[in-house]
Amino acid sequence: MRQGDKFWSVAMKIAVCVKQVPDTWAEKRLRADDSTLDREAADGVMNELDEYAVEEALKLVEAHGGEVVVVSMGPDRAGETVRKALSMGADSGIHLVDDSLHGSDALATSYALATVLAGRDFDLIIFGSESTDARMSVVPAMVAERLDLAQLTFAQKVDVTGDTVTIERLADYGFDTVTASLPAVISVVEKINEPRYPSFKGIMAAKKKPVETLSVADAGLDASKIGASAAWSGVADFAARPPKAAGVVVTDDGDGGLKIADFLTNQKFI
Amino acid sequence: MGEVLVLVDHADGVVKKVTTELLTLARVMGEPAAVWVGPGYNDAASATLAEFGAAKVYVAEDPALNDYPVAPTAELLASIVASASPVAVLVASSADGKEAAGRLAVKIDSGVITDAVDIDASMTATQSVFGGSTIVHSRVTSGTPIFTVRTNAVAPVPAPGAATRVDVSVSLTASATKARITGRTVAAKGGRPELAEAAVVVSGGRGVGSADGFDVIEKLADSLGGAVGASRAATDAGWYPHQFQVGQTGKTVSPQLYIANGISGAIQHRAGMQTSKTIVVVNKDAEAPIFELADFGVVGDLFTVVPQLTEQVESRKGA
Ligand SMILES: Cc1cc2nc3c(=O)[nH]c(=O)nc-3n(C[C@H](O)[C@H](O)[C@H](O)COP(=O)(O)OP(=O)(O)OC[C@H]3O[C@@H](n4cnc5c(N)ncnc54)[C@H](O)[C@@H]3O)c2cc1C
Numbered sequence: 001m002r003q004g005d006k007f008w009s010v011a012m013k014i015a016v017c018v019k020q021v022p023d024t025w026a027e028k029r030l031r032a033d034d035s036t037l038d039r040e041a042a043d044g045v046m047n048e049l050d051e052y053a054v055e056e057a058l059k060l061v062e063a064h065g066g067e068v069v070v071v072s073m074g075p076d077r078a079g080e081t082v083r084k085a086l087s088m089g090a091d092s093g094i095h096l097v098d099d100s101l102h103g104s105d106a107l108a109t110s111y112a113l114a115t116v117l118a119g120r121d122f123d124l125i126i127f128g129s130e131s132t133d134a135r136m137s138v139v140p141a142m143v144a145e146r147l148d149l150a151q152l153t154f155a156q157k158v159d160v161t162g163d164t165v166t167i168e169r170l171a172d173y174g175f176d177t178v179t180a181s182l183p184a185v186i187s188v189v190e191k192i193n194e195p196r197y198p199s200f201k202g203i204m205a206a207k208k209k210p211v212e213t214l215s216v217a218d219a220g221l222d223a224s225k226i227g228a229s230a231a232w233s234g235v236a237d238f239a240a241r242p243p244k245a246a247g248v249v250v251t252d253d254g255d256g257g258l259k260i261a262d263f264l265t266n267q268k269f270i
Numbered sequence: 271m272g273e274v275l276v277l278v279d280h281a282d283g284v285v286k287k288v289t290t291e292l293l294t295l296a297r298v299m300g301e302p303a304a305v306w307v308g309p310g311y312n313d314a315a316s317a318t319l320a321e322f323g324a325a326k327v328y329v330a331e332d333p334a335l336n337d338y339p340v341a342p343t344a345e346l347l348a349s350i351v352a353s354a355s356p357v358a359v360l361v362a363s364s365a366d367g368k369e370a371a372g373r374l375a376v377k378i379d380s381g382v383i384t385d386a387v388d389i390d391a392s393m394t395a396t397q398s399v400f401g402g403s404t405i406v407h408s409r410v411t412s413g414t415p416i417f418t419v420r421t422n423a424v425a426p427v428p429a430p431g432a433a434t435r436v437d438v439s440v441s442l443t444a445s446a447t448k449a450r451i452t453g454r455t456v457a458a459k460g461g462r463p464e465l466a467e468a469a470v471v472v473s474g475g476r477g478v479g480s481a482d483g484f485d486v487i488e489k490l491a492d493s494l495g496g497a498v499g500a501s502r503a504a505t506d507a508g509w510y511p512h513q514f515q516v517g518q519t520g521k522t523v524s525p526q527l528y529i530a531n532g533i534s535g536a537i538q539h540r541a542g543m544q545t546s547k548t549i550v551v552v553n554k555d556a557e558a559p560i561f562e563l564a565d566f567g568v569v570g571d572l573f574t575v576v577p578q579l580t581e582q583v584e585s586r587k588g589a
């Protein structure tokens with residue numbers, strides 16, 4: 001259980017879920033054999049938005065005391081992403097790795113993460129608001145649903161006071177202020193902070209930090225609910241979009257606006 | 271024909287355009303039944319839903335629904351799925367929509383496909399992934415298929431429906447009310463169309479240089495009846511409010527026409543506008559990657575090109 005270090009500030013136990021994704025700039029493609037993302041084709045990096053999640057967890061622990069546990073599900077090399085979070089300052093890691101997880105969809109991923117997170121007494125579980133490869137923005141909501149925790153997502157600001165967490169949730173019209181009692185699930189948007197770079201000292205220290213490696217069996221997962229064969233949805237087929245015809249680019253000679261207007265008239269926009 | 275549930279997206283009592291797109295799509299798969307969550311259901315809303323083919327409208331009007339994000343909507347949808355056994359559920363691909371769909375998927379143990387741009391009668395969804403470079407067809411293989419659909423993906427086509435009102439009683443559980451909305455901060459909003467739904471979007475980036483600089487962007491947008499967007503560089507600098515950010519962590523837009531001014535075309539920006547039908551670029555650097563997406567581009571200073579364009583639009587409209 002949570003321990004109070006001072007009566008006005010309670011040490012927090014925070015989990016951060018980080019995903020390894022193909023480098024943002026790399027060309028992404030699907031594998032011909034099983035229509036899953038070809039993760040070998042590009043360097044793996046930490047999902048950008050998850051860096052903000054790690055940063056927010058570190059800041060909360062700096063303010064309130066406590067520990068940050070980074071959690072990732074992914075192939076062997078996702079271990080690099082766990083290490084990166086440790087070198088930023090997280091205290092320990094959990095890496096769920098098993099060949100049978102390959103091809104898991106969002107429901108399976110959320111099931112696996114929720115199972116690993118359950119029963120570990122986290123006060124907060126922090127996610128990025130979207131992974132740059134899947135781009136679904138559903139895993140945090142699904143984990144909240146599975147663990148029956150308050151869902152405070154798309155946060156541009158997070159405040160914890162005592163047992164209460166309050167966020168600003170981005171909305172079309174501005175933002176909503178949303179509040180709940182701990183424990184809770186949070187996801188963050190990139191506006192929230194500026195992620196730190198791992199220092200040399202941090203990188204050295206990370207090598208000695210504990211990482212728990214879990215297989216599907218270790219985690220107590222039901223093998224029939226994970227991997228491609230169990231997926232609730234699947235890709236029937238895919239194709240590269242025919243390349244767009246190259247556009248026309250002209251240099252402004254004092255009539256650039258006119259030329260665009262001609263183009264727009266041609267295309268019936270005017 | 272089976273029922274297809276369509277979650278109504280509404281603000282201030284007005285049905286958003288995306289809902290008419292969803293109803294149009296739903297008719298391909300079955301009989302559309304709209305689901306209205308929240309207070310304020312009214313005659314005009316009912317008329318819009320009827321015009322686009324809703325046979326029924328499930329209405330849950332408890333004012334308390336406004337006090338909690340996402341979770342109550344998922345709970346209501348799950349209870350309607352249980353009683354009406356629909357053949358599919360359609361939700362708009364907004365942040366709220368995706369999250370409600372995700373929670374619903376867990377509740378009813380059904381697969382969910384996000385960001386569909388089309389769905390056919392066999393319930394195969396088309397998705398445009400990796401910044402539009404790949405077209406994927408996918409299917410839900412277990413449970414009642416749940417789809418979130420991108421705005422502007424299909425053209426709304428009217429087809430009358432009865433829009434018979436069916437009241438749904440609401441009793442929110444403890445699980446649905448754990449996170450409470452205690453305040454709503456509405457940023458100033460002009461008379462322009464909503465960014466995610468607009469047919470024309472005119473965006474400005476770091477090249478606009480200042481908050482005042484956005485004047486030229488707004489004037490062009492207004493001449494075309496469009497919405498104004500911004501890159502993160504511009505919203506971070508405080509030149510334009512954050513809710514107008516286009517990109518990975520802002521809005522995803524797919525208008526008929528997107529005009530990018532003083533925007534370099536970083537991958538995170540492209541992620542939010544790449545599927546726009548026609549793209550026009552104004553940038554003074556001929557090497558800017560945004561030109562790769564341009565149907566028509568001008569290498570030049572936006573402060574001379576854009577006002578000239580606005581003037582042309584105004585005069586040609588009048589002609
Ligand atoms: C996690 C994460 C999420 C992000 N999410 C988003 C997002 O949602 N949306 C987004 O936009 N970005 C996002 N970014 C930021 C993105 O990487 C870029 O930094 C940003 O898009 C750059 O904005 P810009 O093109 O306006 O600025 P710059 O890259 O600085 O480009 C400015 C351009 O303006 C041109 N220019 C300058 N003056 C003029 C002039 N007078 N006339 C014509 N052209 C001129 C220049 O040639 C240049 O090409 C994200 C980044 C991260 C790390």
Ligand SMILES: Nc1ncnc2c1ncn2[C@@H]1O[C@H](COP(=O)(O)O)[C@@H](O)[C@H]1O
Nearest residue numbers: 017018073127128130131136137138139
């Ligand atoms: N395999 C994974 N391991 C750990 N966290 C994940 C994984 N997949 C998704 N997440 C988390 O869920 C967030 C949203 O992902 P998504 O719903 O796929 O867009 C990410 O930013 C991560 O924080």
